[in-house]
Amino acid sequence: MADIRLEGVGHSYDGGRTWALRPMTWTWRSARAYALLGPSGCGKTTLLNIISGLLTPTVGRVLFDGRDVTGVPTAGRNIAQVFQFPVLYEEMSVYDNLAFPLRNRKVPKKEVDRRVREVSRLLGLDALLGRRSRRLDAGRQQIVSLGRGLVRPQVAAVLLDEPLTVVDPALKWTLRSKLKEIHRDTGHTLIYVTHDQTEALTFADEVVVLNDGAIMQAGEPAELFLSPSHEFVGHFIGSPGMNMLPAEVVGDVVRVGECDVGAVTDGLPPGPVRIGVRPEFVRVAGAGLSPGVRARVTGVDRMGAYDLVHTVVGEHRVIAKTEAGAPYRPGAVEFLHFPAERTFLFRDEVRCGSLAPLDGRGPA
């Protein structure tokens, strides 16, 4: 277990023309469970491979507890990694597969046996230990791969690259909670790559959102949800994602069209901004409850436990999440209210301030 520090680490696959991973400095702290969240092709796997040493970064240094390992090959780094698809030694039994990483490191036979049985018990593989691994279905094979990642007791970190993609949904939940349990017991540093926000938010102590080769924001799940610092994080986390609406700062008031929605904090200079508010916090009120942003309802999705009211403000779509059985009709005009403490202002996609209550101020 170690703190893994990336100092100015960046990687380019085409000799510097484009960055798959933009140079970044970041520390993965020991014994925490991280989720690395981002869309496909954003550099998650590149980042993982740099940590495990399968890839040498174009620039920057990788430090394990202060020791520079940038040039150290994978075998010397003591990292476990699980891939997206099952990677097994097909002609070996499940037992031998699990034992393989330990045997290669000359672990005594008794210890190997103890570890293999422990991991197999945790992952529910006991009944399969004697089976030839290639005769298992893909989901089970992936669990064996996972086991191989977890079998070594002393690793700097366990890297999981979308490990549950091929596992069927019912088992996914079980395995994810198993992983959390294992993390609690062993105190391994876990870095779990995924593009599924639910997976990331339920699994991790800390979620790191990556987009286009750069870290957008890192924080606890609630922080990312309630207080996104970048438009991308707002969009990407939450379903549906954050509403974004063009607005204008005039004096110390934020305006959407003709309507004042709140005051500016932090002395933001005038100019165009975008306001971001999650569907969960948008309140829809009838025509009588002005002031509010005038919106036309375009449709209502009945989701069972809640409704999603789709509206347009001018030509911009805004979704509100309401209680089930909302009485709104398509075509009706309603007024939207954005609670000040849950509404943020973005300029150039980066958060630049938040909304404050109007308190009767502003050019009425």
Next chain:
Amino acid sequence: MRLARAARRKGPGVSEESAPRAGGEVAVAEAPAEDERRPVLKRKDNRAWWLVLPVVVSVAFTAVIPLMTVVNFSVQDVFGPNDRVFVGLEWFRSVARDPEVRAALVRTLLFSAQVLLLEIPLGVALAVCMPRRGVQVSVALVLVALPLLIPWNVVGTIWQIFARGDIGLGGWTINNVLGVNFNYTLDSTDAWITVLVMDVWHWTPLVALLAYAGLRSIPEPYFQAAQIDGASAWSTFRHIQLPRLRGVLTIAILLRFMDSFMIYTEPFVVTGGGPGNATSFLSILLSKIAVGQFDLGPAGAFSLLYFLIVQILCYVFFTVLTRSGR
């Protein structure tokens, strides 16, 4: 790989897909009542059988009829164009008992075994050593494939000269630099070695290319996983590369077995089957009987037995190789 896998699931022989349901028979005659929207295209039309005709004709002309001619000869004693007697299985019996044929069979089996034992490991080793990316790949591929482009009789001629003690570079070097007395025209062992080395030189590249293709098809994460698991180069080879070469190696073994078991041109050019009978393999003996002595009856019986042995051994190889992986 997939081919071998499919066969493994269903057992050897004819798989379900290739079972003779050709032409219009494949289609469902009447669409089930619950699925009315099924396209009308799937109607039974026996005219489709005509599409098979060209294949039937060409196969009959090039394979079936000649084979039947051989069968016809094998049960007759032919004295002249219009003078023949039916003799039943007599030729089969006499060929099977013939000590010369038996000696040639043992010789050919031994040769094939040595060819496989040398060429398969060598080819795999070569493939493992070949570069995986860059310009070197094309260079290595061309260099390795070179011997495969040379016609059989030219290979024979090259080695016939190369191995000569007086004017051949190889033979001269062995005799005069290494100081070993080497003469393939007089010494049976030397002749055997010459033919064997020639075959290894000519055909190891085929095994290497097949194995290389197999190695290239292994996804990168397998090698990455091996690195992460701390596997040595040997155990990476043993546990990742070799198991995944099973498919291509099955094909390589079958090809090299059949080919070496029927080897003819090269030893014919180099040694002519000699000295004595040292390198007279089944094919050389067969052509001596069929073309040299024009004994069509015994030659026919010999051919059929030869054919049968090749079939049986290929079947055994295939079964063993594909079953062992279960």
